[in-house]
Amino acid sequence: MTSLFPSDPTEAAFACFSAGDLLGAEAGFRAILADEPGQPDALHGMACLARACGQDATAIALVGRALQKSGVSPDRKARMHLTLALALLAQGHAEAARAAAHVAVLLQPSDPRAYVALGEALLALGRRIEACESLEKAASLSADDINVRTQLGTICLDDGRAAAAVRQFRLVVSRRPSDGAALANLGAALFAANAFEDARDVLLRACEAGARTAETFNSLGLVEMALGDLLAACGTLREALALRPSDGRIANSLGTLLMEIGRLDEAEALFSAIVAREKGEEAERARFNRATILLGQGRFAEGWRDFESRRVLLGLVSEVPQWDGSAGAEPVAIVGEQGLGDEVQFLRFLTQAAKLRPLRLRFRTAALAELLPGLDQERILSAEGPVAAEVSLLSLPVILGMADVPSTEPYLAVAEKPEAGRIGVCWSGNPSYRFDRRRSVPVGCLEALRQVRGVRFVALQPGDAPEWMERVSLETPEDLARQVGRCALVISVDTLVAHMAAALGRPLWLLNREGGDWRWKDVAWYGDVRQFRPPSGAAVAAGWEAVLRDVVAGLRLQEL
16 A cells, blocks of 8 residues: 655655645755765656746756666656656757657556657657557546547647547547536537537537637537528627637638628628738738628729738748739749639639730639630640749739729630520539538429429539439530530529539529628629529528529529
């Protein structure tokens, strides 16, 4: 049986340290060193005290002296290397810390603390997968793995591995089912995994368990937004911002929601305040969000300038200079970013760009440039080859000085002609988009279209489709252009198909979510577009059912 009052002076001093009695511990260790100068365990104890006081350089020196002594058992050496690793890590010496922690693991492979230190050193070195493996080992060895699994979940969430984060946080919650912070972490991970209903339930439980924090309310508000409950989300995000008024991330979330419900002046003021007081990612995010308001209202001079902030958010880098819009004989590369619909929308600017420089097109829909009647095709070079500069397709408006409302005339042309009664339908976008639930139409809602007689419905998206729709080959953007060209009408959600139809001049009935993207706001980018939106505040499925009833009524009045 272990005594509650250790007789060994070293054990007694370490017991004081563990109990938080630093003065008692220091007196004990100094007394040992007075009797036996250089005693390794007492030196290690003084190193631990130095670390507790933030004197990590001193701790490193003391542990170094202790490790030079002979006769130290492997388990004690392991603890010394662990202290050394933590002190080195605090001093920013990540590789040395990793080496010290590795020795601690070799000497004492059953000590979870050694694996934690090794994991943190690997994390500092950017070796995140190895760090997670080490932390997972620590969790498996620890009697209380809550902290380690919380750390693991946080790393996975930061790395975009939502499913792995959910697994870790579920384990934490299974051990502490009434822990509000644990529930809040799980809710945030479920949101990242697009499990919105589960996320909402868990986050509400977190609030009930006392985690009524700004972070929890921010996560809950975003979940409510993804589920289409915009008014509830607005109230929740306001509560989050009230708890942490200077948090740019929460303010950006609220501003985005205000845009969705049409409170543009309030949203713009919020974004401008973030830009004025902050630097870094949230300032750039606010500047980009503000750009979408400005562009939607046709305030192009300001809007295109702010729109460039997306380059910072996307981490876009280039090995060649950015083209400034100057004329010359040396070719320029045009590169892509974001979605295919964005590329089709901005193809129109190639005509002007090609008048200034020969172009090498390096984006996914580049082949569609052959469908631009106004483009001098001789100015389009092979994609491969040297260039003097490059620019994103989406940056062409700002470098070309585009300040006027864009022409709504069709700018793509195909040989195919519209066929009477042929209606193309696209009901869903990329499911990985976090708010796709609000953008995409549940396939069951399409049954309403079967009520319309005398027309043929064609699926303009790959994958499964209702059996009563005609299927066509859609392997390439050019295939899509040809199939759209054959349609008398296209009915589509806000995705590539919508932009393709409008760019070709085919009548487009846009099934747009409440709020919607800046491209379909006050400024008309295309000609023959009619928008259908769910009733404000309607649940997602009920809203789309109402939209499809309106579409059916509209089709019955058309001559297609």
